[in-house]
Amino acid sequence: MKIAVIGAGIVGITTAFELAQKGHSVTVYEEHSSCAEGGSFANAGVLAPGYVTPWAAPGMPGKVLRYLFSKHAPVRVKGLGSSELKWIWQWLRACRKETYLSQKHHLHRLAFYSRQILHNITLKHRLDYEKAQGYMVLLRGGQEVNLMALALEMLKEAGARAKQLSPQEAYDIEPALNPVTKLKAAIYLPDDEVANCRQFAILLKDFCERRLGVEFKFGQKIALLQTANPLEIRTPSGQHTYEATVICTGVSTAQLLAPLGIKIPMLPVYGYSISAAIREPMDAPHSGLMDERYKVSISRLGQRVRIAGCAQIGGDIQGQDQKAISTLYKVLNDWFPSAARLNENVQVWKGARPMFANRPPMIGESNIPGLWLNTGHGSNGWALSCGSARMIADLMSGLPTEINTQGFAFKKT
Numbered sequence: 001m002k003i004a005v006i007g008a009g010i011v012g013i014t015t016a017f018e019l020a021q022k023g024h025s026v027t028v029y030e031e032h033s034s035c036a037e038g039g040s041f042a043n044a045g046v047l048a049p050g051y052v053t054p055w056a057a058p059g060m061p062g063k064v065l066r067y068l069f070s071k072h073a074p075v076r077v078k079g080l081g082s083s084e085l086k087w088i089w090q091w092l093r094a095c096r097k098e099t100y101l102s103q104k105h106h107l108h109r110l111a112f113y114s115r116q117i118l119h120n121i122t123l124k125h126r127l128d129y130e131k132a133q134g135y136m137v138l139l140r141g142g143q144e145v146n147l148m149a150l151a152l153e154m155l156k157e158a159g160a161r162a163k164q165l166s167p168q169e170a171y172d173i174e175p176a177l178n179p180v181t182k183l184k185a186a187i188y189l190p191d192d193e194v195a196n197c198r199q200f201a202i203l204l205k206d207f208c209e210r211r212l213g214v215e216f217k218f219g220q221k222i223a224l225l226q227t228a229n230p231l232e233i234r235t236p237s238g239q240h241t242y243e244a245t246v247i248c249t250g251v252s253t254a255q256l257l258a259p260l261g262i263k264i265p266m267l268p269v270y271g272y273s274i275s276a277a278i279r280e281p282m283d284a285p286h287s288g289l290m291d292e293r294y295k296v297s298i299s300r301l302g303q304r305v306r307i308a309g310c311a312q313i314g315g316d317i318q319g320q321d322q323k324a325i326s327t328l329y330k331v332l333n334d335w336f337p338s339a340a341r342l343n344e345n346v347q348v349w350k351g352a353r354p355m356f357a358n359r360p361p362m363i364g365e366s367n368i369p370g371l372w373l374n375t376g377h378g379s380n381g382w383a384l385s386c387g388s389a390r391m392i393a394d395l396m397s398g399l400p401t402e403i404n405t406q407g408f409a410f411k412k413t
């Protein structure tokens with residue numbers, strides 16, 4: 001088929017790759033001048049399938065309320081409008097145990113599948129994208145340790161190899177961890193990893209272009225028109241028709257689909273990352289860590305360290321919340337005080353997670369024939385991208401999917 005992929009973030013690039021591998025003729029349209037310039041630009045890089053869980057979880061509403069009053073809150077709320085309030089209402093209704101458990105199950109299935117495909121692509125095409133092995137969850141105090149038994153149980157159930165560590169065992173694996181900051185215990189996941197999402201996207205884009213004949217059209221903002229069957233897409237240079245169109249537009253998806261009468265419960269949930277050059281390798285982390293109290297990750301990405309966190313509901317992509325950014329600096333300073341050069345060339349990034357209120361990502365055909373969606377990967381778009389792309393490419397090609405697609409099908413609100 002002649003297929004258009006809209007959006008060249010990590011989801012669009014992996015989708016184009018899988019479709020082209022299956023012999024389709026693929027054109028990718030992207031508003032920015034390059035790939036992975038939106039939500040995929042500077043994420044934390046964590047690939048930890050056992051930790052891919054729904055945002056709507058029992059107990060989360062209470063936690064979020066408590067966070068609102070703390071200085072280093074992992075969740076922040078800014079200027080709520082009607083769409084945010086509607087989203088929060090839908091999210092609250094999805095925090096039921098049964099909904100959580102079934103969605104968690106679907107997400108784990110996709111996340112482990114995704115990791116396997118990522119590894120296969122990496123090996124086969126010899127891609128190098130600043131990967132580091134192992135992921136450690138740091139538990140500062142009794143409150144976090146109390147949840148450890150539950151977390152280990154959950155990880156085991158999901159099929160993740162996870163080990164409880166004493167502080168000394170944690171220092172053995174990450175010798176640069178600052179012993180002055182109180183560490184009660186840690187959880188270690190040796191099979192998990194951190195890696196540079198944007199770099200992978202750029203390498204795969206180049207492969208798609210050079211080896212698979214995928215055409216990339218950058219600087220092209222697309223609108224969708226349902227004036228004809230099949231659907232037409234409008235670019236700045238005119239209107240085009242494809243046998244199929246796949247929407248991989250992350251946080252812009254709801255806006256793009258609205259003129260077609262399709263409403264989906266998606267909201268941008270903003271977050272921040274800081275990336276800085278490593279000052280002295282001996283003082284830097286070897287791989288990825290998560291401070292469970294502040295929900296801030298610290299990732300080693302090649303010669304840089306990246307600290308990421310905060311979930312801001314409401315507001316927009318402009319402007320920066322200095323309190324959220326100061327939490328990132330605090331966590332880095334607590335655990336790796338001498339790791340990075342923080343007085344030169346520091347990249348501070350604000351990105352948005354395409355977050356559904358009440359469901360896992362949508363991967364499948366919409367109610368308009370020929371219009372397909374691969375979107376709404378929330379906090380885990382990097383970890384879920386390769387599996388989602390394989391799934392949609394199989395569905396579009398009329399092939400049996402390698403994993404069960406239950407939970408991911410299109411649904412309007």
Ligand SMILES: Cc1cc2nc3c(=O)[nH]c(=O)nc-3n(C[C@H](O)[C@H](O)[C@H](O)COP(=O)(O)OP(=O)(O)OC[C@H]3O[C@@H](n4cnc5c(N)ncnc54)[C@H](O)[C@@H]3O)c2cc1C
Nearest residue numbers: 007009011031038039040044046222250271380381382383
């Ligand atoms: C702070 C932070 C940390 C994160 N950490 C992790 C992590 O550790 N692990 C993980 O798995 N995930 C993480 N995520 C989530 C992950 O980054 C996202 O889920 C993922 O990047 C979404 O990818 P995407 O391709 O769907 O969207 P995007 O990367 O945003 O791509 C969508 C693209 O579509 C383009 N587009 C939109 N509308 C149009 C249009 N009309 N015409 C043309 N082009 C259009 C946009 O310009 C954009 O390039 C994090 C996110 C944030 C914000």
